[in-house]
Amino acid sequence: MDSLGNPTRLRIYRMLVRAGIDGLPVGRLQQSLDIPGSTLSHHCKKLIEAGLVTQERHGTTLISRANYKAMNALIGYLVDECCADGRCDERQVPAKTEPGKHAE
Amino acid sequence: MDSLGNPTRLRIYRMLVRAGIDGLPVGRLQQSLDIPGSTLSHHCKKLIEAGLVTQERHGTTLISRANYKAMNALIGYLVDECCADGRCDERQVPAKTEPGKHAE
DNA sequence: CCGATATTTCCATGAATATAGAAATAGCAG
DNA sequence: CTGCTATTTCTATATTCATGGAAATATCGG
Numbered sequence: 578m579d580s581l582g583n584p585t586r587l588r589i590y591r592m593l594v595r596a597g598i599d600g601l602p603v604g605r606l607q608q609s610l611d612i613p614g615s616t617l618s619h620h621c622k623k624l625i626e627a628g629l630v631t632q633e634r635h636g637t638t639l640i641s642r643a644n645y646k647a648m649n650a651l652i653g654y655l656v657d658e659c660c661a662d663g664r665c666d667e668r669q670v671p672a673k674t675e676p677g678k679h680a681e
Numbered sequence: 682m683d684s685l686g687n688p689t690r691l692r693i694y695r696m697l698v699r700a701g702i703d704g705l706p707v708g709r710l711q712q713s714l715d716i717p718g719s720t721l722s723h724h725c726k727k728l729i730e731a732g733l734v735t736q737e738r739h740g741t742t743l744i745s746r747a748n749y750k751a752m753n754a755l756i757g758y759l760v761d762e763c764c765a766d767g768r769c770d771e772r773q774v775p776a777k778t779e780p781g782k783h784a785e
Numbered sequence: 786c787c788g789a790t791a792t793t794t795c796c797a798t799g800a801a802t803a804t805a806g807a808a809a810t811a812g813c814a815g
Numbered sequence: 816c817t818g819c820t821a822t823t824t825c826t827a828t829a830t831t832c833a834t835g836g837a838a839a840t841a842t843c844g845g
Contacts, residue, residue, distance in 0.1 A: 582686015597767025613835050637791050637842050645773045652756050663701025669749045717805050722823050741812050741821050
């Protein structure tokens with residue numbers, strides 16, 4: 578969660594989420610975000626360490642993509658224990674009846 | 682998202698999510714987390730500013746509770762635009778067919 | 786091997802943020 | 816009003832973190 582706490586990193590991550598399974602080359606991210614490569618690389622590294630992003634080489638370019646499994650786990654981390662210790666108001670609270678929904 | 686980037690704050694928030702709609706008194710949080718009141722207060726303030734938590738006075742004690750609507754919005758923020766610019770792999774990616782699922 | 790492009794690592798600096806003690810405030814019971 | 820408990824605000828300090836320039840590394844085409 579930590580990893581998405583930085584605005585720049587959140588932007589990167591969202592771009593990758595939007596991009597879908599094809600991902601984006603690092604260079605493309607850099608172009609769109611208009612930040613120095615070193616900064617971008619720094620953030621990518623953090624996202625990778627956090628498991629939220631994966632990378633794959635294709636020749637000289639490096640494709641980054643969001644790790645959807647981790648994204649779902651992250652969401653699950655917030656939601657799954659929802660109301661575990663208290664009452665639930667069904668109208669306000671995410672359904673717990675389909676735990677696999679976001680986790681698979 | 683920023684607001685959940687701090688470990689202490691994430692702990693606070695998760696406790697509140699677990700607690701459900703009844704919420705928890707600030708004092709209870711302090712007991713469980715074993716941190717100084719000033720630190721706790723500081724973090725609560727941030728969570729409130731972010732709209733993730735609400736508070737309500739009951740006499741001398743202050744009840745905090747997670748704002749589930751904001752939580753759902755947060756999740757939506759990550760997920761809703763998923764694959765908007767690219768291909769989706771249905772097996773990996775959260776369903777986009779029920780956008781209201783987590784948002785209502 | 787050489788040059789070109791893509792990306793990372795190293796490093797230093799500055800900015801943001803967490804933390805916590807002490808004092809202040811709020812609400813209530815008597 | 817007084818005392819009591821809960822909580823916040825103030826303030827200072829320490830830590831963590833983002834940022835970006837420069838140099839290093841990787842991959843490829845020739």
